[in-house]
Amino acid sequence: MIELYRGLDRKDECILNAIFDNMWDFEYVPVHAIARECGISEEKIELALKKLGGMRITENKYTEYLGASFTFKGLSVFSLKRLVNKNAVSMLGNIMGEGKESVVYNAMSERYGEVVVKFHRVGYPSFKKVKEKRDYGSLHYTVLTVRSAKREYNALKKLYGYASVPQPVAWEGNAVVTRLIDAKELFRVKISNPGDVLDMILEEIKKMYARGIIHGDLSQFNILVNSDGVWIIDFPQSVDTKDPMAQEYLERDVKNVLDYFERTYRLKKDLKEVMKYIKDET
């Protein structure tokens, strides 16, 4: 990623900006639109796109004209460049994890210290199952991916200070930067006070609900714990409590957590009672 990043000159940067600005209107952004935005001739843009295509930063396609879109790598390099330009990230570290819908890196930020950069990749073609389930129309999947990152960042902004979530630092393109939390996923640890930890998690769900947000993908994989407490992470699927699917998602989130504690620690709580507690109906 770093080598790719260094291989980009000003012209390339302008081309990537132009693809980003126009990807909401074109599945493949035409050369003439890029040329206009960059003030560079179409011939030069075509040459540059050939290079970017060879680097797997863009995916180029000839129809009546040559058009270009981002690859996951390309969108990530573009987003990283913007994060560095605005001083949110100063150095990218190692990969912390790679899931079906994201790649997560350790990084350094001058302002915030150790941070985590999550590059979203919702619906990318190599992840066939995800693609089959969703209807993209003629939008390029990069649009979906950027939306997913934005949704996560917005949820974190709304929740931080009210519930225990990582501090959001910045968002650009498909990348969301948060402050690093020194804790492990719930499923990795054997906790000695499961009753207390379960209560803390339910309290967080309640606080998020009061703030108008339902996680939508809550489980032992998206809860971090250490001896200081619990944190809820991973918000791209979050919905507003006014969403028509809200109650269904909330119940599923709560059920995932209760089932995990019952299975792992033989702790049983009544789903209906817990739902009432969360919605403040007790």
Ligand SMILES: Nc1ncnc2c1ncn2[C@@H]1O[C@H](COP(=O)(O)OP(=O)(O)OP(=O)(O)O)[C@@H](O)[C@H]1O
């Ligand atoms: N702020 C953070 N502090 C510490 N660790 C983090 C932070 N954010 C993410 N992580 C780590 O990265 C992992 C993946 O992050 P996250 O859950 O947000 O992505 P992901 O969406 O699960 O990927 P996928 O759902 O595709 O598997 C987490 O399980 C956690 O270990």
Ligand SMILES: [Mg+2]
């Ligand atoms: Mg996760």
Ligand SMILES: [Mg+2]
């Ligand atoms: Mg996830």
